[in-house]
Amino acid sequence: MSGRMRDLIIGLGTAGFFAVMWLAVIPTQIRVPSRVAVAALSPAFWPTTVAICGIVLGLVIAGRAMANLSIDDDDEDPDGSGEREEWRSLLSIGLMFGYLGLIHVIGIMAASIVSLIALALLFGRQRLIVLLPVAVLLPVGLYYFFTRVVLIPLPLGIFERLFS
């Protein structure tokens, strides 16, 4: 991605995001009392101010990009990663949210074991003789630390009967 395209995305994305916030989210999601003596005391004042500044900022960045001015001195793709790498990153994002979903279903310990192995395999071939014990011992160790030392209960799911 060229620097100019990146700036354009940042500018338009920023302006668009804050425009949605200003026009749609703030009016519906912030209740303003009918009588506010001073404008700056309104609950919507500061979010609105930030949103408007964000829109202006986004338009400035997009405008500079379209005028072929870079907003920094780097026109190179800083990451230099290709399409295949992007797919792996997207896959890992899916895996991460899948981890969260699994916690709801099978509990944090089981979900952590599965997700740790899955993510490690996403990195490539691993030594199972190291990976498997780590994948099991770490979540179990963390369970005992959180529940017995820090006294924070954890959702155990399928291990509820075994560990409670």
Add this chain to the structure above:
Amino acid sequence: MLDALAGAADLFFAFDNLLAIVIGVTIGVVVGAIPGMTGTLAVALALPFTFYMPPVTAILLLVGIYKGSFYGGSIPAILVRSPGTPAAACTALDGYPLAQQGKAGKALNIALYASCLADLVSNAALFFFAALIAGYALRFGPPEFFALICFALTITAGVSGNSLLRGLVASALGLFLATIGQDLVYGSPRMAFGEPELMAGLNFIPVLIGLFAIPEILRAVGQRGTPSPITTSVDRMRVTWQEFRSCLPTIARGSAIGVVLGAIPGIGGAPAAFLSYSEARRTSKHPEKFGKGALEGVAAAESGNNGVCGATLIPLLALGIPGDVITAIILGAFMIHGIAPGPQLFQNDISLVYAIFMGILASSVALFFIGKVAISAFGRIADIPRGILLPIVLVLCVYGAYGVNNTLFDVLVMMVMGVVGYAMLKLSIPAAPFLIAFILGPMFEDNLRRSLLGSKGSPIVFFESGISVFFLALTAFSLFFILRGQIRNARKKEPDGTHATDQSTGSR
């Protein structure tokens, strides 16, 4: 005076006290090194154990944990870019690039030296200037806080890399997301979308972890085919005397900034760390190296961060006013033992105060030795293959985020912020300005509204106090120098519109 010191020595020099210091600092370093775990949690958990201890022992245990956690947070920040504390996020800016260059040992060691030195300076400020600094801190009301936060927000420019506009985008996003939650004045929900979890706003721990640790994991997965960064045994990468000496001015300045900001209740270590970093970058002969592995950057962040430690005890001991959540818990420890901090304590039981001072000084020394051991122990992390290490970090982050409020919502916040952080990474938008704005934004708005409430809407209130005018003037100067720098950079472009080839890429 001599009698008081003799009495203090009697109170302090006991095996239990020395053991409490060592255990406290060790617990603090370990807890601080675990992403998601905070010194606040460790101090809160340790408090019940202090009920049956002598007062000095109890206080020293809690203070040891407090100090240890400040340094402990820098370890994962440097090794895996997963700061243990918000202030350590600043350490990660240069600490992690150093680790990627195989210089994790240098980064960890300079962080330790800066932490210990700043801690000593902070302790000295506590010992000799407690009354003076406490008096100065008392003069801070909402208008003064507002002016100070205005100045602190200009830090954004110093941590935006070489793209101020992108830094401002990150700041705007941070400021906006910080408004989610319950309105301070009217109590009405703001952008909570009917969700009870959002009524309290976004907790900064999941945001912090999501913004810094998760993107690195996602990026590492994407770069799976690339060889891992060269890792050198931590032991072989020590800080040379020349490197340490070159960082001394930075450490001194960071310590002073930490003391000044730490003495003000409610500010905390993060603004001090970032302000110290920003100033170090501004005054450095090689500002372009910041964000790419500058030892000065690590030294600045850690000295600002740890300069706060002793100073936050000033309002607590001198006035009985806790400066943050941890000192509030320590105040609770005082109360449990029947001690009321404040001016009366200095008059009625000065020996106890001096004994605590001695212990605080000893804890700084203990921090050095325990930190050295921690570097050796945690430094092995640098040798673990990324394919094993980063999934472990993810699991730790999930447990840590869950442990904040016992809810999976915080884990969701962490993951969403992780995706946002990854998008910011791909678009070269720096994350540090977001974090600063996220932390300072609520304070900015709260103090603005409190000031206007008190003055019935008159903005003159911000110009009625010398402290307020001073910080507003500093803000104006800061903005002037930032804009001047931007104009100069723009003029350095080649005549044909291309950019100077010696400019470096944007940094996070």
